[in-house]
Amino acid sequence: MTGIDNFLILALLGGIGVAVVAGPLGCFVVWRRMAYFGDSLAHSALLGVTLGFVLSINLTLGIAITCIGFAVIIVALQEQRRIATDTLLGILSHTALSCGLVVLSLMNHVRVDLLGYLFGDILAITPGDIAIIYSGGAGVLLVLAGIWRPLLALTVHEELARAEGVPALRTRLIFTLLLAVVIALSMKIVGILLITSLLIIPAATARRFARSPEGMALLSSIFGALAVSGGLLISLQWDTPSGPSVVVAAFALFLASLAFGGRRGGLAPPPAAG
Amino acid sequence: MKADAAPLIDAAGIVMAFGSRQVLNGVDLAVRSGEIVALIGPNGSGKSTLARILLGVLKPDAGIVTRRAGLRLGYVPQRLPLDTVLPITVGRLMSLTNRVDAGKMTEALTEVGATDLADATVSDLSGGELQRVLIARALLRDPDLLVLDEPTANVDFNGQISLYELIRRIRDRRGCGVLTISHDLHLVMSATDRVICLNAHICCEGRPEAVSRHPAYVALFGARAAENLAVYSHDHDHDHTLHGEVVPAAHDHAAEDSAETAENPPQP
Numbered sequence A: 001m002t003g004i005d006n007f008l009i010l011a012l013l014g015g016i017g018v019a020v021v022a023g024p025l026g027c028f029v030v031w032r033r034m035a036y037f038g039d040s041l042a043h044s045a046l047l048g049v050t051l052g053f054v055l056s057i058n059l060t061l062g063i064a065i066t067c068i069g070f071a072v073i074i075v076a077l078q079e080q081r082r083i084a085t086d087t088l089l090g091i092l093s094h095t096a097l098s099c100g101l102v103v104l105s106l107m108n109h110v111r112v113d114l115l116g117y118l119f120g121d122i123l124a125i126t127p128g129d130i131a132i133i134y135s136g137g138a139g140v141l142l143v144l145a146g147i148w149r150p151l152l153a154l155t156v157h158e159e160l161a162r163a164e165g166v167p168a169l170r171t172r173l174i175f176t177l178l179l180a181v182v183i184a185l186s187m188k189i190v191g192i193l194l195i196t197s198l199l200i201i202p203a204a205t206a207r208r209f210a211r212s213p214e215g216m217a218l219l220s221s222i223f224g225a226l227a228v229s230g231g232l233l234i235s236l237q238w239d240t241p242s243g244p245s246v247v248v249a250a251f252a253l254f255l256a257s258l259a260f261g262g263r264r265g266g267l268a269p270p271p272a273a274g
Numbered sequence B: 001m002k003a004d005a006a007p008l009i010d011a012a013g014i015v016m017a018f019g020s021r022q023v024l025n026g027v028d029l030a031v032r033s034g035e036i037v038a039l040i041g042p043n044g045s046g047k048s049t050l051a052r053i054l055l056g057v058l059k060p061d062a063g064i065v066t067r068r069a070g071l072r073l074g075y076v077p078q079r080l081p082l083d084t085v086l087p088i089t090v091g092r093l094m095s096l097t098n099r100v101d102a103g104k105m106t107e108a109l110t111e112v113g114a115t116d117l118a119d120a121t122v123s124d125l126s127g128g129e130l131q132r133v134l135i136a137r138a139l140l141r142d143p144d145l146l147v148l149d150e151p152t153a154n155v156d157f158n159g160q161i162s163l164y165e166l167i168r169r170i171r172d173r174r175g176c177g178v179l180t181i182s183h184d185l186h187l188v189m190s191a192t193d194r195v196i197c198l199n200a201h202i203c204c205e206g207r208p209e210a211v212s213r214h215p216a217y218v219a220l221f222g223a224r225a226a227e228n229l230a231v232y233s234h235d236h237d238h239d240h241t242l243h244g245e246v247v248p249a250a251h252d253h254a255a256e257d258s259a260e261t262a263e264n265p266p267q268p
Helices: A002-031 A035-055 A059-079 A085-106 A114-119 A127-156 A158-163 A168-190 A192-207 A213-238 A242-260 B047-055 B090-094 B102-111 B127-139 B157-174 B208-213 B215-221 B223-234 B247-262
Strands: B009-018 B021-031 B036-040 B062-067 B073-076 B145-149 B177-182 B194-199 B201-206
Touching (some): A002 A168, A002 A213, A035 A168, A059 A168, A127 A158, A213 A242, B036 B047, B073 B127, B157 B177, B201 B208, B201 B215
16 A cells, blocks of 8 residues: 555655646747647657667656757757748647657567657656656756746747847747756656646646736646646556556646636637647 | 937838738838828728737748847737727726826827726727827837728727827827838828838839829729829919818828928838
């Protein structure tokens, strides 16, 4: 029993930590309509897993390195105006995912739980992961607080903010790096294919209750933590994969918010799907 | 209305291409204090690109933009793309890039006739209210030059006229330069000193009445547009028609404007 209890506690700790960090970043992903971007970044994470195996380094580190590299490439390529961004993302994202899968399948000497990477595996969470999630998460939140004001201005109207002297490229790059780190941190909880949903669904749920950007960020963290907790309980109870369980719980919360929520009259349009 | 000799902003020989598409091809444009300049052109004519270059948001492939030293620029964007997913109040929107004291904010909102909107949520505003708030936001910077991108795009016809009147009052009160970007000439006629007609290069330029008769304008917008304008600016007998109900007010202002600008040295 104590073994199960430990797993549960570790999983909850990790999941809630990730959800709290994902909340405010997810709000920006929703506001900036970057769902597809988040997806692409997450897909590149599998290449990071492969990198981790090939170089025999910590997988979270491998993922973080790959995602950050990928993020920098995308931001740089967005500056050019020849290929539309969504086309670019479509090319890079699926290429990264496929390269990761191909290389992993060639590495016969390592036994890889592919489903665990794609859909999350709470049983894989170790005390070391918790330490990484909390220290990395705290770092992400601190940096985000530092760029909050310029990032929000750029989100409301990029050209307006730039005309008023907000440094656009630097702020966008930092935000993208934060997103890459959060994806690396949350991979074990929800898996590569579903990370975007942890960013987006709690934020969309929070929209109806929020009157300020900061309020929406905070609520988004809370809804995310509730979704992760609910999802992990489902996962442990019925032995379902943790990622999809978390997403199902998050979606249930979103539906409940539609039914009960909102002193504001208008229904927020759904976030751009990716 | 004072017209300084040195322009507030002076763009010379601006060239810009996106991929293989030449968007701006050697464009010159200057705006002086106290002058309302309208940049008009069909969709895709490069007017928004030119505005972005003037704002310093885009770097042209060639050409030079000279700003008067210490120029304070107020930019009024066309709309806010994210207003429904991002909960934000008018007060917060106004202090987005600079902290602003509450008294100055109320003052600016009063100047545009939106005093009671400070606590409203931005997504609840109508198109006209949002434009007024965005103008107030730009006024907080005490601008020497106000740049408005399609200020009437999401506003009904009566609202459009009152917005242009507001822009004119702001110019009269503050003596700042104003550059508006618009896709047609109808409304800018009533409150504009100089019209620049753009389609990758400057097709024609001058007082609104002159531009509306210019062959390049007629070629760009079609004879029908020019005829409609002729009705708006010259026909006094049809003020009882459907259009006439609103138009005479606009026309009267156009007449006043002509009288005012006539005192100024002729524009190049």
